[in-house]
Amino acid sequence: MPSTKKENQVTTLDAVVIGAGFSGLYMLYRLREAGLSTRAYEAAGGVGGVWYWNHYPGARCDSESIYYNYTFSEELYKEWSWTSRYPEQPEILRYLNFVADKFDLRKDIQFQTRIKSAHYDESSNRWMIRTEDGESISATYFITGVGCISTANIPNMKGLDNFKGDWYHTGHWPHEKVDFTGKRVGIIGTGSSGVQAIPVIAKEAAHLTVFQRTPQYTVPARNHPYTKEYIQQAKENFHEIKKTIRASLAGLPTPPSDRSALEDSPEVRQQVFEEAWKEGGPAILFSYADLLANEDANETVSAFIRSKIHEIVEDPETAEKLSPTYYYGTKRAIIDTDYFETYNRPNVSLVDVKKAPIQEITAQGIRTTDAEYDLDVIVFATGYDGMTGSLFKMDIRGKDDVSLKDKWENGSAVSTYLGIATAGFPNMFMITGPESPSVLGNMPVAIEQHVEWVMDCIQYLRKHDMAAIEANADAEQAWSKHCRELADMTLYTKTESWYTGANIEGKARGFQIYVGGYGPYRDRCTEVAAKGYEGFSFITAANTVV
Ligand code: NAP
Numbered sequence: 417m418p419s420t421k422k423e424n425q426v427t428t429l430d431a432v433v434i435g436a437g438f439s440g441l442y443m444l445y446r447l448r449e450a451g452l453s454t455r456a457y458e459a460a461g462g463v464g465g466v467w468y469w470n471h472y473p474g475a476r477c478d479s480e481s482i483y484y485n486y487t488f489s490e491e492l493y494k495e496w497s498w499t500s501r502y503p504e505q506p507e508i509l510r511y512l513n514f515v516a517d518k519f520d521l522r523k524d525i526q527f528q529t530r531i532k533s534a535h536y537d538e539s540s541n542r543w544m545i546r547t548e549d550g551e552s553i554s555a556t557y558f559i560t561g562v563g564c565i566s567t568a569n570i571p572n573m574k575g576l577d578n579f580k581g582d583w584y585h586t587g588h589w590p591h592e593k594v595d596f597t598g599k600r601v602g603i604i605g606t607g608s609s610g611v612q613a614i615p616v617i618a619k620e621a622a623h624l625t626v627f628q629r630t631p632q633y634t635v636p637a638r639n640h641p642y643t644k645e646y647i648q649q650a651k652e653n654f655h656e657i658k659k660t661i662r663a664s665l666a667g668l669p670t671p672p673s674d675r676s677a678l679e680d681s682p683e684v685r686q687q688v689f690e691e692a693w694k695e696g697g698p699a700i701l702f703s704y705a706d707l708l709a710n711e712d713a714n715e716t717v718s719a720f721i722r723s724k725i726h727e728i729v730e731d732p733e734t735a736e737k738l739s740p741t742y743y744y745g746t747k748r749a750i751i752d753t754d755y756f757e758t759y760n761r762p763n764v765s766l767v768d769v770k771k772a773p774i775q776e777i778t779a780q781g782i783r784t785t786d787a788e789y790d791l792d793v794i795v796f797a798t799g800y801d802g803m804t805g806s807l808f809k810m811d812i813r814g815k816d817d818v819s820l821k822d823k824w825e826n827g828s829a830v831s832t833y834l835g836i837a838t839a840g841f842p843n844m845f846m847i848t849g850p851e852s853p854s855v856l857g858n859m860p861v862a863i864e865q866h867v868e869w870v871m872d873c874i875q876y877l878r879k880h881d882m883a884a885i886e887a888n889a890d891a892e893q894a895w896s897k898h899c900r901e902l903a904d905m906t907l908y909t910k911t912e913s914w915y916t917g918a919n920i921e922g923k924a925r926g927f928q929i930y931v932g933g934y935g936p937y938r939d940r941c942t943e944v945a946a947k948g949y950e951g952f953s954f955i956t957a958a959n960t961v962v
């Protein structure tokens with residue numbers, strides 16, 4: 417129930433941060449450390465962001481643990497010890513809680529509070545932010561750390577309300593255990609979430625039916641426990657690791673190959689792919705330089721993975737159904753534990769819903785155009801409204817009362833400067849916003865770079881007594897054009913995926929991610945700052961634009 421007390425209350429702060437995941441926690445830490453009065457608002461009941469909600473069976477990160485963490489604090493890095501190569505969701509959540517405790521962040525986070533709107537007032541150069549329960553906050557800086565893939569896509573399927581069993585979306589998983597024992601379970605979706613959940617649910621359920629629309633390439637993760645020595649070595653190499661991943665293309669230390677896949681003979685290539693397959697993880701994606709740029713080069717790795725699917729899956733017809741035809745890596749490259757092996761289990765069946773689409777959810781289960789499947793539980797592993805979904809959930813309005821959603825024409829005309837700011841929205845900063853490299857790498861590295869850049873920028877404003885900073889429209893247009901041109905040089909734009917907005921009914925298509933790599937992107941951002949925030953304008957305390 418909205419409280420009257422909150423409705424009448426206006427809190428005044430220097431900065432408001434939205435979200436308490438990797439982005440929000442670090443942003444809050446830095447702002448507070450700089451002496452700004454700051455509060456983070458978080459819809460969930462605890463810290464963690466996507467790692468709070470993605471509690472589904474098998475949820476794990478596919479960046480290696482020792483790199484998938486903050487590197488801003490050597491002390492923090494040395495105090496925390498990961499247990500395995502790829503961290504599972506509960507461990508990541510424990511880590512983020514550890515960070516929140518260590519830096520005493522919780523006292524400045526308001527949980528279970530969803531932000532409804534944020535409106536910029538030009539006369540005062542302040543943001544008025546309103547929560548869903550009626551509280552108002554006036555702040556100089558409005559910073560979103562809402563995540564790139566945090567707004568669930570639950571397809572609008574006829575009849576869902578009639579289903580008599582239970583249903584869940586992987587991105588909103590209950591924190592108490594969901595027991596699949598003895599149950600007939602159906603899962604829709606075979607992206608990163610589905611590929612992780614399927615092998616785990618299959619071990620528990622009486623029967624698992626996988627409803628697959630597009631088959632996926634996935635390669636073995638080869639997860640394993642870390643030894644104490646390995647962890648110790650990482651801690652000793654903290655400075656080297658930090659330097660390397662921050663300068664790298666994808667926030668990981670392994671440099672991608674500089675060779676074309678077409679330079680090697682088929683025999684040598686086969687050996688390179690076999691070694692990468694044995695090593696597991698993202699190695700295969702980095703094995704040649706042009707896998708994401710050249711169709712023929714891509715076909716070499718795509719064909720290799722298809723051959724592995726046919727080796728692993730015993731039933732040739734199922735193997736064929738599981739074999740993808742799109743360009744490997746142009747949907748998010750997935751790593752798995754026993755994904756294809758799971759289809760050899762007698763209690764798992766695969767339904768091709770491209771061939772026979774889902775018609776409706778019935779009281780008993782799922783009906784496709786050619787059969788009906790009786791189910792006790794349905795799991796939606798159907799992904800997210802990426803990049804803009806969580807920003808659009810809030811009514812964000814900049815100068816002249818223009819809404820962000822309208823400015824970006826509901827997603828079809830997204831334009832930002834560096835993926836951090838957008839013209840007409842002074843003092844609004846987006847951590848890993850659209851047109852930043854964000855999801856094309858190891859996220860915490862991208863997040864730290866953004867937070868540090870934003871913090872430096874705010875310090876600059878304060879030092880020079882500026883009320884606000886705003887991206888210039890021409891700099892923004894040039895950046896957006898640059899992003900599109902880079903993306904068009906790759907194969908990413910040739911595949912329908914959540915990267916292109918194609919997964920959301922009615923969403924405009926466009927590749928809204930900077931593909932040039934973390935390192936080059938960092939250099940560009942640093943250069944912009946060094947040139948006195950080139951491409952931005954400042955609004956003075958006397959409200960003149962300079
Ligand atoms: P996703 O990659 O978008 O996959 C969604 C799946 O649902 C796809 O197989 C899609 O088929 C299917 N689908 C969607 N709507 C459908 C419909 N109406 N009928 C039938 N099938 C439908 O979503 P995700 O797996 O949740 O992953 C999203 C992103 O989150 C990943 O790309 C990754 O960046 C991140 N993530 C990372 C990890 C990790 O680190 N390991 C784990 C989970 C998620 P189509 O392909 O045909 O659209």
